[in-house]
Amino acid sequence: MTTGVGSMQETFEKVGEHETLIHQDILPQLKEMRKEQDELAKEMGKIALSQSSLELTVMKDGQQTRELLGRFVDHYFGTDDKKLVMKEKVTLKQLSLRTKIILGLIAVLGGSGGILAGVAAVIEIIKN
Template sequence: MTQPKEELGMLERHDELIHHDIIPRLEKVEKAQMDFSTQAEVITGQVKEVTVQVAEIKSSQTNLELTVMKDGQETRSILNKFVDHYFATDKERLQTERDVIHVDERITLKRFSTREKIVLGVVGAFAGSGGILAGIAALIQFFK
């Protein structure tokens, strides 16, 4: 009969050990597992949110790149038109200046009298490249 008392004492110690030591430990482990599961769900949700945000950022970046490229193309087009217009205007101005100079030369020649034109022609003939030689040849023939 001592065995049942010993067994009963052993059972009471085991019961006391289970209730005071093992069960609180198991409760802590279960709570930690629950916390871990909850945190894993939260982290999974956050990862999904970050993934969605990264996809949105990529899409926005692509849209921004397209917008910048279109704006750059439009800017180049406008600048090309401006440059073409500027050079056309500059070319027209130079042509106008040439035309004015040419007209001034014609007007100047038209203002000479007939006598002045003849003198100018004779001087031009003698002062021109072949005119000097022709004048010298004429003078040599004259003195012979």
């Protein structure tokens, strides 16, 4: 029976050691982990706030860039349209004789003004 009492006493000693271990090592570590977890949560909050601020800044910059590019494109294509009109005028002046004849024939077949266009086409042929 003495072995039973001894083992009971050993059990109490083990429980005491475990309690001391829990209070001295594990609980302080848990407190430290909670503290670090709270700090990490605060840092993540700061990062999220910074990210939102950065997104807003990028969106504003993007809007300004789009507005600037829009004005540039309008200006460029406005100038480009003028060049296109000039090109069309030059192209019409540079039509070949064959094209002028074909256009004249189409105009002749096209209606009452077609006779005048036909005469103009014949005059154009004679000139060249």
